[in-house]
Amino acid sequence: MKEQRFQYKDIELNVMEGPKHGLPILLLHGATKNWQVFKPIIEELVHYLYVLAIDFRGHGKSKHVPGAYKLQDYLLxxxxxxxEYIKEPSIILGHSLGGMIGLMTAAHYPKLVRALIMLxxxxxxxxxxxxxxxxxxxANHLIQWLKVSRLLNISSFNNIHIPESLAQCDPDMLHAMINDFEATFHQYSIDELFPKIKCPLLIIRGNPKIGSLVEDHEVMQVKALLSDFTDIKLPYAGHSPINHDKRAVLKAINVFLRQYFKI
Structure with a gap:
């Protein structure tokens, strides 16, 4: 696996790329994270897939783009x-924000997405x-900390060590999500997006009682809009299924992909 850069216009993204064999799968991380959140499953996925992952703008080692952190920007x-980089239709596996962007990509650019896995x-x-x-x-205290931390070179906040992925974030990105919520997320509508999905879809979700952001009644809403998709609920996982039940996640991905592709 190697890290490199992808540039278009004035945007510069950090990229992780595995060996080129098998179908391409693009991993999209959640807010305040980076591609390394997928490390626990990458080591197995690379055996049968061409694995790529990016740090979203304003995250990880990608360029900060103040004032441009709406969902539409991540989609672009x-x-x-x-x-321009993969140059062929890809499987998308997205966690949290990454899954939202994966859904939007599959809805708006169906010819570019072979299958979608929302984690x-x-x-x-x-x-x-x-x-x-x-x-x-x-979060607003954290935004202020991020603004001064680069000047003072400090790595803790209220005596709490800040994870590297969070310390790498552009405070303007967090500000957009926290204080400009409607403008940032207004283009995310399941009523508009799910009916446009043409590719195979797998939803892997945790238990809302221990932190999952997906409720049962919301899945029922999706079923009313899209009849054919796979839904797997992991009772012992919260919002981070990779950390809570890695084996179950890997099994679900493998079974799902083998159902549709020769891998």
Missing amino acids: DTHCFIK DAPLTTAALKRLITEQGEF
Whole structure:
């Protein structure tokens, strides 16, 4: 596996690329994370897939783009990366925000997406709103910390060590999500997106009682819009199924892909 750069216009994304064998699968991480969140499953996926992952703009080692952190901006990056770098239709596996962007990509650019795997990705914005309401005050303190941390070279906040992935974030990206929620997420509508999905779809979700952002009634809403998809609920996983039940996640991915592709 190697890290390199992908550039288009004034955007520069950090890319992780595995050996070129098998169908391409693009891994899209969640908000405040980076591609390395997928490390626990990459080591197995590379055996039968051409694995690629990007750091979203404003995350990881990718370029910060102040003022351009709406879902449409992440969608544009993803579309350009598949079209100009991978250059063939790809499987998308997205966690949380990454799953939301994967859904938008499959809906708006169906010829670029072979299959979509949404890993505890919110199906509506309701759960995100609740989370932001609960964490808003802390998040705004964190935004201020991020602004000064680069000047003072500090790595803790209120005596709490800040993970590298969070310390790498552009504070303007967090500000957009926390304080400009409607403008950032307004293009995410399951009523509009799911009816446009033409590729195989797998939803892997955790248990809302221990942190999942996907509710049973939301899955029922999707079933009313899209009859043919696979839904797997992991009772002992929360919002981070890779960390909580890696084996179950890998099994679900493998079974799903073998159902549709020769791998």
